[in-house]
Amino acid sequence: MTKAGTTVAAAPTPAPAVRLPRRRGIELALILLAVLLSVYGYCAVGLARTGTVPPGAAGYGAGLAVLALCAHLAVRIRAPYADPLFLPIGVLLNGLGLVLIYRLDRETPADQAAPAQLVWSTLGVGLFIAVVLVLRDHRVLQRYSYVCVVAALGLLALPILFPAVNGARIWIRIAGFSIQPGEFAKVLLAVFFAAYLAANRSALAYTGRRLWRLQFPTGRVLGPIVTIWLLSVGVLVLERDLGTSLLFFGLFVVLLYVATGRTGWIAVGLLLAVLGAVAVGRLEPHVNQRIEDWLHPFATIEAGQGPNQLSQSLFAFAAGGVFGTGLGLGHSILIGFATKSDFILATAGEELGLAGLAAVILLYALLVERGYRAGRALREPFGRLLAVGLASILALQVFVIAGGVTGLIPLTGMAMPFLAQGGSSVVTNWAIVALLIRVSDSARSQYDGREAL
Amino acid sequence: MSEYGGFHEGERPMARYIRHACAFCTLLLAALLVNAARVQVVQSGLYDDNPANRRATIARYGQPRGDILVGDEPVTGSVDTGEQLRYERAYKNGPLYAPVTGFASQSYGTTFLEHAGDGVLSGTDPALSPLPVWNDVTRGPVPAGNVVTTLHRGAQEAAYRALAGRKGAVAAIEPATGRILALVSSPSYDPGELSGNGEAVTSAWARLNHDPEKPMLNRAVRQTYPPGSTFKVVTAAAALDAGVATDLDARTDSPDPYRLPGTTTRLTNEADDCRDASLRSAFEWSCNTVFAKLGVDVGVKGMVATAGAFGFNDAGLRIPFSVAPSTFDAHVDKAQLALSSIGQYNTRATPLQMAMVASAVASGGQLRSPYLVDRTTRHSGETVAGSGTHPVRQVMKPSTAARLKELMADVVREGTGTQAAIPGALVGGKTGTAQHGVGNAGVPYAWFVSWAQTENSLEPQVAVAVVVEDASADRGEISGGGDAAPIARDVMRAVLGR
Numbered sequence: 001m002t003k004a005g006t007t008v009a010a011a012p013t014p015a016p017a018v019r020l021p022r023r024r025g026i027e028l029a030l031i032l033l034a035v036l037l038s039v040y041g042y043c044a045v046g047l048a049r050t051g052t053v054p055p056g057a058a059g060y061g062a063g064l065a066v067l068a069l070c071a072h073l074a075v076r077i078r079a080p081y082a083d084p085l086f087l088p089i090g091v092l093l094n095g096l097g098l099v100l101i102y103r104l105d106r107e108t109p110a111d112q113a114a115p116a117q118l119v120w121s122t123l124g125v126g127l128f129i130a131v132v133l134v135l136r137d138h139r140v141l142q143r144y145s146y147v148c149v150v151a152a153l154g155l156l157a158l159p160i161l162f163p164a165v166n167g168a169r170i171w172i173r174i175a176g177f178s179i180q181p182g183e184f185a186k187v188l189l190a191v192f193f194a195a196y197l198a199a200n201r202s203a204l205a206y207t208g209r210r211l212w213r214l215q216f217p218t219g220r221v222l223g224p225i226v227t228i229w230l231l232s233v234g235v236l237v238l239e240r241d242l243g244t245s246l247l248f249f250g251l252f253v254v255l256l257y258v259a260t261g262r263t264g265w266i267a268v269g270l271l272l273a274v275l276g277a278v279a280v281g282r283l284e285p286h287v288n289q290r291i292e293d294w295l296h297p298f299a300t301i302e303a304g305q306g307p308n309q310l311s312q313s314l315f316a317f318a319a320g321g322v323f324g325t326g327l328g329l330g331h332s333i334l335i336g337f338a339t340k341s342d343f344i345l346a347t348a349g350e351e352l353g354l355a356g357l358a359a360v361i362l363l364y365a366l367l368v369e370r371g372y373r374a375g376r377a378l379r380e381p382f383g384r385l386l387a388v389g390l391a392s393i394l395a396l397q398v399f400v401i402a403g404g405v406t407g408l409i410p411l412t413g414m415a416m417p418f419l420a421q422g423g424s425s426v427v428t429n430w431a432i433v434a435l436l437i438r439v440s441d442s443a444r445s446q447y448d449g450r451e452a453l
Numbered sequence: 454m455s456e457y458g459g460f461h462e463g464e465r466p467m468a469r470y471i472r473h474a475c476a477f478c479t480l481l482l483a484a485l486l487v488n489a490a491r492v493q494v495v496q497s498g499l500y501d502d503n504p505a506n507r508r509a510t511i512a513r514y515g516q517p518r519g520d521i522l523v524g525d526e527p528v529t530g531s532v533d534t535g536e537q538l539r540y541e542r543a544y545k546n547g548p549l550y551a552p553v554t555g556f557a558s559q560s561y562g563t564t565f566l567e568h569a570g571d572g573v574l575s576g577t578d579p580a581l582s583p584l585p586v587w588n589d590v591t592r593g594p595v596p597a598g599n600v601v602t603t604l605h606r607g608a609q610e611a612a613y614r615a616l617a618g619r620k621g622a623v624a625a626i627e628p629a630t631g632r633i634l635a636l637v638s639s640p641s642y643d644p645g646e647l648s649g650n651g652e653a654v655t656s657a658w659a660r661l662n663h664d665p666e667k668p669m670l671n672r673a674v675r676q677t678y679p680p681g682s683t684f685k686v687v688t689a690a691a692a693l694d695a696g697v698a699t700d701l702d703a704r705t706d707s708p709d710p711y712r713l714p715g716t717t718t719r720l721t722n723e724a725d726d727c728r729d730a731s732l733r734s735a736f737e738w739s740c741n742t743v744f745a746k747l748g749v750d751v752g753v754k755g756m757v758a759t760a761g762a763f764g765f766n767d768a769g770l771r772i773p774f775s776v777a778p779s780t781f782d783a784h785v786d787k788a789q790l791a792l793s794s795i796g797q798y799n800t801r802a803t804p805l806q807m808a809m810v811a812s813a814v815a816s817g818g819q820l821r822s823p824y825l826v827d828r829t830t831r832h833s834g835e836t837v838a839g840s841g842t843h844p845v846r847q848v849m850k851p852s853t854a855a856r857l858k859e860l861m862a863d864v865v866r867e868g869t870g871t872q873a874a875i876p877g878a879l880v881g882g883k884t885g886t887a888q889h890g891v892g893n894a895g896v897p898y899a900w901f902v903s904w905a906q907t908e909n910s911l912e913p914q915v916a917v918a919v920v921v922e923d924a925s926a927d928r929g930e931i932s933g934g935g936d937a938a939p940i941a942r943d944v945m946r947a948v949l950g951r
Contacts (some may be wrong), residue, residue, distance in 0.1 A: 086877045254477070258470045298503070307505040317492045318500030319508050331508050354493040358486055367483045372475035388471055395478035399485060408488040 030088035038095025048328030124430030145195030324353025457806020556644030631821030681887030684796030884933030900936030
């Protein structure tokens with residue numbers, strides 16, 4: 001690695017002698033597989049519930065296939081070297097999400113969420129195509145980093161003006177649609193962090209005191225991290241959104257570490273996170289309650305008030321066992337509120353079992369790993385940090401919400417990427433995949449057979 | 454290493470840090486998988502068995518409940534409500550069969566046969582599955598099985614009709630087998646009112662529980678009454694078996710009134726001519742003095758042994774649901790023994806117990822343990838389990854039984870039980886009027902125990918016990934013969950087909 005460093009540092013590299021295979025055919029085949037799996041799931045729900053294939057199965061399959069093929073075409077035209085796994089995984093997760101929401105709609109005849117989710121998915125794929133087609137080079141984004149951060153803060157601040165929904169001020173409701181601006185802010189902040197750190201990483205890496213084995217940064221450069229920390233705590237206090245706050249802070253710490261390689265930053269980050277969590281946990285009853293629920297999920301049962309959402313979620317996962325009850329045959333609807341959004345994974349866990357859940361988590365892991373791989377393959381720091389940031393958003397988000405509903409960590413409201421009901425989330429995730437495709441296309445088209453530093 | 458000191462852009466091995474970050478994210482996702490395995494596999498049993506987890510309940514009501522059959526006809530059903538707990542129990546003629554079926558409520562559990570046969574009726578009994586291993590693999594629900602009772606539809610209906618809503622109970626047994634032919638308690642209730650889980654069920658539950666008439670009390674098997682003079686059958690059996698009395702027609706040495714040993718209390722009779730009456734006429738006219746003295750002459754040990762052989766003091770009787778133990782106090786002085794021997798003091802019996810007494814007399818002294826379930830079947834009709842083996846017990850000498858039959862037949866032919874007579878059939882019975890309450894102030898319970906056989910049959914086909922709590926206030930043997938005997942007659946006629 002370090003040996004190769006001297007040669008790579010002599011960028012710009014000459015045109016690579018051997019080009020990587022484009023692998024668009026594999027992508028197409030995998031997309032078709034993803035569509036077929038989704039249609040199969042859709043049919044399985046109908047067969048289990050009513051004994052017949054649902055009438056919309058063909059239309060649903062065709063719709064999903066057309067969307068996926070359009071996206072595939074856009075990639076073929078504008079990002080031919082992109083990693084072939086991003087798009088099929090996105091299609092499969094989105095398709096599975098639609099199946100799960102459709103399945104839960106069977107339990108709530110008055111509240112049909114799948115059609116709206118299909119519309120949002122279409123918008124998401126539309127945004128994906130637009131990004132792939134319009135954004136020819138991700139480095140353009142670097143120029144707009146401060147526009148991004150201002151927009152992100154604006155989006156974050158927007159819901160404060162609207163009434164709280166279910167204890168959290170993260171939604172805005174316009175004309176019957178609820179939008180979660182914080183979702184879009186994630187991508188914008190990732191762009192800003194990547195740009196900021198790419199520009200300032202040398203200064204931030206400047207070490208101050210050394211304590212035990214940790215290199216601590218000097219007080220002078222602590223400014224930015226404290227600012228971000230305050231921002232996260234602000235989100236937490238003003239919007240009561242523990243999940244988003246955790247995500248932002250985690251994202252920043254990961255990027256800071258990748259940019260500077262300083263373990264001291266992680267120590268400082270963890271310290272601040274613990275301080276913030278303890279303080280807010282003490283002060284905010286909403287957050288405190290979540291921690292109590294996590295420590296004692298059955299407290300409400302013992303108190304004779306019946307099971308709370310977390311225990312219902314645990315019951316659902318447990319009922320699934322290894323192979324699950326089969327699509328359409330579980331009772332995850334007992335979770336009640338937010339079954340289709342925050343708790344969607346419980347339905348997957350109950351009806352697909354540990355086997356299905358493991359497959360879903362592995363899909364996310366694959367998506368994340370491919371993102372990191374694109375970041376590693378790139379040469380310039382902004383692209384690298386952007387790829388790492390986007391992949392980390394996915395990983396952290398999956399961890400925070402999946403860990404929450406399975407009782408690993410305190411539960412925080414957050415959407416399972418692609419699976420959960422929620423328009424803002426699905427559109428954002430498609431944007432993330434589009435950016436990853438763009439980055440990986442750059443990385444793989446520049447590939448010269450040597451690993452980057 | 455150069456990276457800790459000054460360096461140039463691009464020199465820092467960012468790829469390494471990316472790899473670290475990637476490993477960190479992988480670690481997070483791996484933790485998720487490990488935790489999922491914990492919840493879904495390692496601790497799943499814990500969560501599945503949590504009483505607050507409704508899945509077991511949903512599965513239980515997810516398919517139609519098996520039926521309870523009388524003859525070939527189900528007396529139960531299942532209604533698809535389309536709710537989360539999908540199938541609700543329905544009852545045809547609920548009040549008539551309530552003491553047998555009990556209820557199967559989504560809110561309040563199960564009782565009686567619904568409880569005892571719940572494994573079969575709910576489909577969880579492993580014996581229901583023809584291929585248990587295959588079923589474990591497919592995890593498909595096994596169709597619920599049915600429980601076929603031994604009840605005689607006609608006898609059950611006759612008993613319920615004859616009670617006509619009066620407080621009381623009827624139990625009828627086939628002496629040769631122990632099959633329970635009728636089990637009626639009145640006033641009754643419709644168990645279908647309790648099947649569901651809504652507001653109506655809650656209020657029905659409250660109403661039934663607070664009803665002073667206690668409609669949910671199963672008087673035939675869960676309520677004990679002082680058996681009064683019907684207990685004289687047991688005392689007579691003990692006396693004859695012990696040789697205290699040998700000749701039915703010999704005069705006994707019995708004063709009237711009889712001073713209870715060790716006390717100054719004088720026991721009297723409702724009937725006349727009880728002084729030194731023979732066993733036959735004392736039984737026919739139900740002389741308290743004679744039987745009180747007989748009991749004392751037999752002694753505590755003999756009386757307890759005989760009563761125990763008939764089934765008294767047995768807390769273990771299951772038919773298959775439990776029956777309240779009937780009691781004959783073993784720790785008594787002579788005065789108490791005298792009263793115990795005429796079915797007073799601490800002597801208490803369920804109607805089923807008294808039917809067993811008549812049954813033992815009817816079948817030559819042999820008592821077969823009573824049972825209510827003929828067989829359990831799969832949904833498709835094959836038998837899963839039969840009625841099982843029922844122990845036979847020789848309660849008394851066959852000769853004693855024969856003489857008791859004679860005595861009981863006399864009661865119906867010319868004594869206090871003439872109202873139980875059935876033309877063309879041999880009927881034997883014994884009336885009883887049990888006093889109770891403080892200072893015996895309560896309205897006495899009217900009893901009648903009997904058996905009947907058609908003329909051409911070798912032994913009685915039915916043994917019955919009837920108790921009516923609020924019989925006409927007219928005291929005396931008349932109420933046993935007047936209120937309870939006609940009910941017993943109707944039941945016996947239904948069984949004999951006359």
